[in-house]
Amino acid sequence: MPSRTKTNGLRCGTGNAGLLFRRAVRTMARLREPGGCPWDREQTRDTIKPYLIEEAYEVAEAIDQKDDPALKEELGDLLFQILFHARIAEEEGSFTVADVLEHNIEKMRSRHPHVFGSLKLKDSKAVLKNWEELKKKEKRGRTSVLDGVPKHLPALLKAHRIQDKASRIGFDWENIDHVFAKLDEELSEFRQAVGEGSPSRIEEELGDLLFSIVNLARFLKANPDTALRKAIEKFVRRFKHIEGELKKKGKDPSRSTLAEMDALWEEAKKSGRSEGGRGEVVVSDCVKREG
Numbered sequence: 001m002p003s004r005t006k007t008n009g010l011r012c013g014t015g016n017a018g019l020l021f022r023r024a025v026r027t028m029a030r031l032r033e034p035g036g037c038p039w040d041r042e043q044t045r046d047t048i049k050p051y052l053i054e055e056a057y058e059v060a061e062a063i064d065q066k067d068d069p070a071l072k073e074e075l076g077d078l079l080f081q082i083l084f085h086a087r088i089a090e091e092e093g094s095f096t097v098a099d100v101l102e103h104n105i106e107k108m109r110s111r112h113p114h115v116f117g118s119l120k121l122k123d124s125k126a127v128l129k130n131w132e133e134l135k136k137k138e139k140r141g142r143t144s145v146l147d148g149v150p151k152h153l154p155a156l157l158k159a160h161r162i163q164d165k166a167s168r169i170g171f172d173w174e175n176i177d178h179v180f181a182k183l184d185e186e187l188s189e190f191r192q193a194v195g196e197g198s199p200s201r202i203e204e205e206l207g208d209l210l211f212s213i214v215n216l217a218r219f220l221k222a223n224p225d226t227a228l229r230k231a232i233e234k235f236v237r238r239f240k241h242i243e244g245e246l247k248k249k250g251k252d253p254s255r256s257t258l259a260e261m262d263a264l265w266e267e268a269k270k271s272g273r274s275e276g277g278r279g280e281v282v283v284s285d286c287v288k289r290e291g
Contacts, residue, residue: 024079024080024083025083025087025097028080028083028084028087029087032087032088032091040084043084043088044088045085045088045089048081048084048085051081052078052081052082052085055074055077055078055080055081056078058074058077058078059071059074059075059078061074062074064226064229064230082097082100083097086100107138110134110138111131111134111135113130113134114127114130128168129168129169131168132145132165132168132169135148145165145166145168145169146162146165146166148165149161149162149165154225156210156214156224156225156228157225159210159211159214159215159224160214160217160218160223160224160225163214163215163218164218167218172219173215173219176219176220179212179215179216179219180216182212182215183209183212183213183216186205186208186209186211186212187209189205189208189209190202190205190206190208190209192205193205193206234272237268237272238265238268238269238272239265241264241265241267241268241271242261242264242265242268245264245267246260246261246264
């Protein structure tokens, strides 16, 4: 069993962490060495980049499912990808995993002067504002607080991150009523664009509407990506219920009426009230039948 120590009332199982981390680093190195794994030896930063993203999403999924055993496993897989990239960098003479750790530790300590220094900050809002000011000093090549948002983030996450960073320096709505007013304005403009029938205008106004919805979520401290993923999962569960019930009757959704599917959809809703929230849609609003 790993040794455990108590820190502020929490049990912290870090006794063997250093030893195990070195073993993980050595395992990665062995896979890349002559006589190691042919597949691992063939990989480059570009070829394994998708796996890094995939593992990050699997970590998020385990968190959403509140599955601690899965989270433990997925965090390990994500760590392995980090070690993989660090190993390739070491082979190329760029940096080592020790350099990664040293840089991160120094950055975290310098970004928390209210913890590791004498600076006094009254609340988390002040902490975030100071964080952005410190980042701007560190990243002198950046001309905007928004420059640090990764270009390749999924659009929903990118919108949320950009709005969050802008709000940290005071560019934000005063209250929720203003946010709803903006949402109503964008919805009205979208309806007008639909009425005009211009594809380019519809796309533009739809983008503004989605951006406003993300802003509403941020203002309410709700993660729009998480909310949408949960809505998707809910839809999938309910639609699978429809498929399952129809299959019991020897039927297929494509050969069933919308009335049948709507009835089963409502049945799925009633059996899953514990899911919480509404955000409900009717199958006939979502499924376009052919033939």
